[in-house]
Amino acid sequence: CKGTTKDSLLLGVASKEVKERENLAKGSVDADVSVDEITTLAFPSISTADFQFNNETASDIIVEKVEEFVNKLENARLVLVDLIHGSKILSLVRTKAEKRNIDSKKFFTFVGNITQLYSQGGLRCNVIANAANWRLKPGGGGVNAAIFTAAGLALETATKERANSLLPGHAVVVPLPSDSPLYTREGVSHVIHVLGPNMNPQRPNSLNNDYNKGCSILREAYTSLFTGFLSILR
Ligand code: AR6
Structure with missing residues (x-):
C-alpha cells in the first residue's frame, strides 16, 4: 500500500483531526509517530x-503468532477486530497479549465492522x-x-486474477482496485483472504473435531496472513 503514487496520495491525507481520532482509537496518544507512517x-x-x-485454543494461537511477527513489523501494526463489545475472542486475546507483554502500540484489539473501521471508528487500516x-x-x-459486499465487484475481479481457490492454512494477497468503495471510503488498499x-460439520472439509490438524492449520493460516502483510510492507 505504500508502493504506488495513488496509494500514497490516498493514504497521505491525514489531518490533525484524523490523527486525534486515530489516537483515540488506539487508546493512547503517541506524539512521535505520524499516522501517515503507520501501516x-x-x-x-x-x-x-x-x-x-474453539475460542480458548484460537486465542492461544493468535497471541503466539502475533508475538512471533510483531517485532518484524517496524512501523506497521496489527489489530484484531470483532463486531461486538462482548466478543469472547477479543477479551481472551487481550488478556493473553497483556500477560505476554506484547507492545500495545503494535498490537491491539478493536470493536467495529471491519468494512467501516475508518469511517465509523476513525481507525485507519490500509490492509x-x-x-x-x-x-x-x-x-x-x-x-x-461483509467484505465482498462493501468492496463491490472490483474485489471479485481482482481476486480471480490472483487465485480461484484456497487450501486451508493458506492466504492470498489481493490489491484492491482504486475504484472500490472500500478503497475510496476506508483507504483499504489490499485485502488478504485467509x-x-x-x-463445522455443515461446511466443506470439516475436520471432525481433529484439533491436532485444526491447530496446525490455524497456525499456518496466521503465518500465511502475517507473511502476506509483510510482503506488502516490503
Ligand atoms: N467485522 C468484523 N468482524 C466480523 C464481521 C465484520 N463485519 N463479521 C464477522 N466478524 P466468520 P470463520 C467476526 O464466521 O469462522 C463465511 O461464511 C466474527 O464475529 O466470518 O472463519 C465464509 O464464507 C468472528 O469473530 O469466519 C466461510 O465459509 C470472525 O469475524 C466461513 O464463514 C470470523 O467469523 C468462515 O468462517
Missing part, C-alpha cells in the same frame, strides 16, 4: 464463528484480512460476505 493490518479471528473453532471460503466467493455470511480450519 495497519486489521484481521478478524479466523475460524472461530461459522467454522466453530484488511478476510476469513474466506475455499472458493474465494462472495456470500456465505460472516466477515466474508482460509482457516473448519470444525
Whole structure:
C-alpha cells in the first residue's frame, strides 16, 4: 500500500483531526509517530464463528503468532477486530497479549465492522484480512460476505486474477482496485483472504473435531496472513 503514487496520495491525507481520532482509537496518544507512517493490518479471528473453532485454543494461537511477527513489523501494526463489545475472542486475546507483554502500540484489539473501521471508528487500516471460503466467493455470511459486499465487484475481479481457490492454512494477497468503495471510503488498499480450519460439520472439509490438524492449520493460516502483510510492507 505504500508502493504506488495513488496509494500514497490516498493514504497521505491525514489531518490533525484524523490523527486525534486515530489516537483515540488506539487508546493512547503517541506524539512521535505520524499516522501517515503507520501501516495497519486489521484481521478478524479466523475460524472461530461459522467454522466453530474453539475460542480458548484460537486465542492461544493468535497471541503466539502475533508475538512471533510483531517485532518484524517496524512501523506497521496489527489489530484484531470483532463486531461486538462482548466478543469472547477479543477479551481472551487481550488478556493473553497483556500477560505476554506484547507492545500495545503494535498490537491491539478493536470493536467495529471491519468494512467501516475508518469511517465509523476513525481507525485507519490500509490492509484488511478476510476469513474466506475455499472458493474465494462472495456470500456465505460472516466477515466474508461483509467484505465482498462493501468492496463491490472490483474485489471479485481482482481476486480471480490472483487465485480461484484456497487450501486451508493458506492466504492470498489481493490489491484492491482504486475504484472500490472500500478503497475510496476506508483507504483499504489490499485485502488478504485467509482460509482457516473448519470444525463445522455443515461446511466443506470439516475436520471432525481433529484439533491436532485444526491447530496446525490455524497456525499456518496466521503465518500465511502475517507473511502476506509483510510482503506488502516490503
Ligand atoms: N467485522 C468484523 N468482524 C466480523 C464481521 C465484520 N463485519 N463479521 C464477522 N466478524 P466468520 P470463520 C467476526 O464466521 O469462522 C463465511 O461464511 C466474527 O464475529 O466470518 O472463519 C465464509 O464464507 C468472528 O469473530 O469466519 C466461510 O465459509 C470472525 O469475524 C466461513 O464463514 C470470523 O467469523 C468462515 O468462517
